[in-house]
Amino acid sequence: MRKLIQELITQALLDMQREGSLPKELEPEVVVERTRSIEHGDFASNVALTLAKPARRAPREIAEEIIDRLLSNKNVEKVELAGPGFINFYLTQHSLQSVITQILAQGDDYGQGYDGNGTRVQVEFVSANPTGPLHVGHGRGAAYGATLSNILEAAGYHVQREYYVNDAGRQMDILATSVWLRYLELGGTQVAFPANGYQGDYIYDVARTVRQDHGDDLRRSAQEVSDGLPEDGIGDDPEAKDQREVHIDALVLRAKQALGDEQYGVCYEAALNAMVDDIREDLARFNVVYDNWFSERELASSGSVQRALDQLREQSHLYEKDGAQWLRATEFGDEKDRVVIREDGRTTYFASDIAYFLNKVERGFDRTIYVLGADHHGYVARLRAAASGLGKDPEMLEIPLVQFAHLYRHGEKVQMSTRSGKFVTLRELREEVGTDAARFFYVMRSHDQHLDFDLDLAKSQSQDNPVYYIQYAHARVASMFRKLDDKGYSHNSAIGAAALERLTEPHENTVMRSLAQYPEVISAAARKRAPHLMAHYLRDLAQDFHSYYNAHQVLVDDEDLRNARLNLSQAVGQVLANGLKLLGVSAPDSM
RNA sequence: GCGCCCGUAGCUCAACUGGAUAGAGCAUCGGCCUUCUAAGCCGACGGUUGCAGGUUCGAGUCCUGCCGGGCGUGCCA
Numbered sequence: 001m002r003k004l005i006q007e008l009i010t011q012a013l014l015d016m017q018r019e020g021s022l023p024k025e026l027e028p029e030v031v032v033e034r035t036r037s038i039e040h041g042d043f044a045s046n047v048a049l050t051l052a053k054p055a056r057r058a059p060r061e062i063a064e065e066i067i068d069r070l071l072s073n074k075n076v077e078k079v080e081l082a083g084p085g086f087i088n089f090y091l092t093q094h095s096l097q098s099v100i101t102q103i104l105a106q107g108d109d110y111g112q113g114y115d116g117n118g119t120r121v122q123v124e125f126v127s128a129n130p131t132g133p134l135h136v137g138h139g140r141g142a143a144y145g146a147t148l149s150n151i152l153e154a155a156g157y158h159v160q161r162e163y164y165v166n167d168a169g170r171q172m173d174i175l176a177t178s179v180w181l182r183y184l185e186l187g188g189t190q191v192a193f194p195a196n197g198y199q200g201d202y203i204y205d206v207a208r209t210v211r212q213d214h215g216d217d218l219r220r221s222a223q224e225v226s227d228g229l230p231e232d233g234i235g236d237d238p239e240a241k242d243q244r245e246v247h248i249d250a251l252v253l254r255a256k257q258a259l260g261d262e263q264y265g266v267c268y269e270a271a272l273n274a275m276v277d278d279i280r281e282d283l284a285r286f287n288v289v290y291d292n293w294f295s296e297r298e299l300a301s302s303g304s305v306q307r308a309l310d311q312l313r314e315q316s317h318l319y320e321k322d323g324a325q326w327l328r329a330t331e332f333g334d335e336k337d338r339v340v341i342r343e344d345g346r347t348t349y350f351a352s353d354i355a356y357f358l359n360k361v362e363r364g365f366d367r368t369i370y371v372l373g374a375d376h377h378g379y380v381a382r383l384r385a386a387a388s389g390l391g392k393d394p395e396m397l398e399i400p401l402v403q404f405a406h407l408y409r410h411g412e413k414v415q416m417s418t419r420s421g422k423f424v425t426l427r428e429l430r431e432e433v434g435t436d437a438a439r440f441f442y443v444m445r446s447h448d449q450h451l452d453f454d455l456d457l458a459k460s461q462s463q464d465n466p467v468y469y470i471q472y473a474h475a476r477v478a479s480m481f482r483k484l485d486d487k488g489y490s491h492n493s494a495i496g497a498a499a500l501e502r503l504t505e506p507h508e509n510t511v512m513r514s515l516a517q518y519p520e521v522i523s524a525a526a527r528k529r530a531p532h533l534m535a536h537y538l539r540d541l542a543q544d545f546h547s548y549y550n551a552h553q554v555l556v557d558d559e560d561l562r563n564a565r566l567n568l569s570q571a572v573g574q575v576l577a578n579g580l581k582l583l584g585v586s587a588p589d590s591m
Numbered sequence: 592g593c594g595c596c597c598g599u600a601g602c603u604c605a606a607c608u609g610g611a612u613a614g615a616g617c618a619u620c621g622g623c624c625u626u627c628u629a630a631g632c633c634g635a636c637g638g639u640u641g642c643a644g645g646u647u648c649g650a651g652u653c654c655u656g657c658c659g660g661g662c663g664u665g666c667c668a
Contacts, residue, residue: 033607033610034607035611036606036607036610036611036612036613036614037611037612039611039612040611044610044611046609046610046611049610049648049649052648053647053648059648082611083610083611084610084611084648084649085648086610086611129668166668169668170667170668171667171668245667322666323666324666326666335593335594335664336664338666339665339666340666341666342666343666344666346666348666348667348668349667349668374595374596374661374662374663375662375663376662376663377594377595377596377662377663378594378595378662378663378664380595381594381595401595401596401662403596403597403661403662404661404662444603444604445603445604445605446604446605448596448597449597449604450597450661451603452602452603452604454603457603457617460630465630466616468630469616469630469631471630472628472630472631473631475628475630476627476628476631479627479628480627480628481627482627483627483628484627486627487627520607521607524607527607528607528608532604532605533605533607536604536605536615539615539616540615543615546631546632547631547632547633549627549631549632550623550629550631550632550633551632551633553626553627554627555626555627556627569627590628591628591630
């Protein structure tokens with residue numbers, strides 16, 4: 001509809017240019033928007049206002065000429081000139097009603113668009129280190145990334161959802177070593193557990209599986225484990241902090257020596273597999289499913305990192321200083337140059353990031369979206385710099401930053417800290433408030449806003465809870481259809497379709513207008529990477545329906561009117577279900 | 592210090608990337624169940640969009656400077 005109006009205006013403008021009342025060289029961009037209020041019609045355009053200056057004429061005068069030249073269209077009831085020069089379009093009643101037929105015909109596909117035009121986009125999100133359970137911070141990234149992916153897909157993009165598994169590097173070694181130490185403990189070997197090791201109980205679980213599969217094979221004496229190691233650090237001062245790092249690194253090295261590659265690998269693989277399986281299961285229960293789990297190790301072993309660095313070196317974007325290799329990131333807008341190869345010859349994490357980006361490009365994506373936590377915003381400039389250095393358009397790399405979510409319980413902020421291990425896991429949150437509420441609450445706010453997550457509200461089964469409010473609207477529709485039999489009626493969709501002109505109540509018009517907006521919401525939410533628009537829209541649609549439901553009886557005696565209203569209600573149920581699906585929220589038939 | 596993000600009703604947030612009279616929910620107050628689910632509906636109250644300038648037909652939105660908050664600023668991952 002919007003495009004149709006755009007087309008009408010464009011035609012009128014071309015006419016004016018032909019007649020010479022508008023300069024020919026102008027190439028006006030015709031913007032048509034939904035109006036904020038029905039007083040201004042259904043759609044409005046501000047072309048006359050934007051043309052006023054270049055054409056050096058009064059906006060209202062231009063608008064009037066446009067209106068005179070508009071071809072009539074069966075969907076447009078009337079066109080009005082308003083305010084400083086807006087052109088307002090009012091749709092016909094028939095045009096409003098036709099959306100119902102369209103929705104019922106398209107069903108689950110209603111709202112799907114072609115904006116994406118098959119653009120290949122990859123959305124990478126969560127990608128938490130597989131060193132422990134996901135916590136509520138990851139939850140927001142998961143909800144945002146998954147919903148965004150769904151919406152992009154609905155808007156016609158070709159989407160791949162990817163989880164980047166950091167299965168290499170120091171943290172993984174510390175994890176593997178932690179598992180081994182717990183394994184020893186379970187076997188009766190007493191060794192002091194390092195302050196910087198992974199403390200969680202889940203480490204014992206992994207250790208137990210290692211014992212099951214390998215018995216005492218990995219057992220070593222306490223002396224062999226800890227003799228000659230530097231002291232662990234105790235306390236808060238910076239010195240103790242350094243001591244802890246030195247201690248844990250030495251311990252990892254000791255574990256590797258004592259166990260040898262194969263047995264160390266047993267701990268490593270057991271830990272990795274357990275963590276990744278756990279994360280995968282956790283996310284699946286959160287209705288978050290990935291198309292691909294990408295391994296950092298494979299990236300390294302395939303020589304991609306070297307290749308990426310070679311490519312940068314060829315372009316003279318690397319240089320040596322203090323024995324390390326640096327990327328000239330400042331040449332591409334970063335605030336400082338970045339190390340890619342350390343003095344000791346090992347590549348940095350950033351080097352892997354560069355290789356990973358290159359790998360994505362080579363896989364043929366037109367766009368790569370990295371969903372990151374706001375605390376990672378330092379990466380943005382540096383990844384862009386790397387992209388530029390590789391000769392790629394930094395624009396193809398998008399990094400929406402998801403702000404923190406704070407949990408509130410009984411009006412009090414829930415304190416969390418990773419250090420003490422006292423963080424709320426995603427699993428706990430899910431079990432407390434349910435997947436539906438959690439998914440909805442996470443994307444209810446714009447991703448660049450801090451989110452206050454009210455646990456009590458999310459749990460409450462009341463009018464205050466927007467999730468239930470929307471689901472209730474869907475259940476009401478289903479309930480009406482169940483009631484048909486009791487009343488001796490049945491739904492005849494054909495009769496309803498033929499009688500749509502009976503839908504003329506203001507409440508009905510409001511609902512139909514909302515329904516017609518759904519495809520536009522998908523389009524806008526995709527374009528702006530803003531899933532919260534969908535959450536807001538669904539709430540508004542539910543509200544319009546609840547309001548209608550209270551004002552008018554659907555199951556009336558009049559057969560034509562009854563079926564027309566049933567068609568309308570069915571359409572509402574369909575759109576609610578479609579929208580909730582994108583959010584990863586269920587659409588129950590009864591509550 | 593420097594960099595990025597944010598500041599809108601008492602609270603939590605919208606506002607279609609520059610459009611018309613800045614909108615919702617919560618909270619507060621008042622109404623509606625003998626009728627399709629009251630997990631609902633209807634109404635009232637609530638604003639100098641942090642402050643000061645600037646850009647233009649038009650600014651919550653853009654530019655500058657302040658004020659306040661968050662995060663970052665490792666040869667960590």
